[in-house]
Amino acid sequence: MTDETTLPPDARSALDAYQAMSASKADYFGLMQHLDQKYRERGSPTIAENLKLEQLLQAHGEKVAQFNNAMQAVTDKNTRELLLKQLMAYSAQQASD
Secondary structure, eight states: OOOGGGSOHHHHHHHHHHHHHHHHHHHHHHHHHHHHHHTSSSOOOOHHHHHHHHHHHHHHHHHHHHHHHHHHHOOOHHHHHHHHHHHHHHHHHHHHO
16 A cells, blocks of 8 residues: 555545544444443433533534545545545554454
């Protein structure tokens, strides 16, 4: 795989945005899973827990929008292909962790 540092700045921004989006998704789903386990038998999340979920979801939505904007800025076909390969490699690495 090509080193991430060889990406042009617009593609590097998109890769960074993708990584931030992935992290925010993991944070949101991590809390959802924790609350599901915590309240599996009975009970329900507190107001504070629901507020935290809402904040994490909003943060993730912002990261998704930033990623979409960053991807739109990558207009060169070869750069976009290289970026997509690196996005797939990053996703595969995350899935194996």
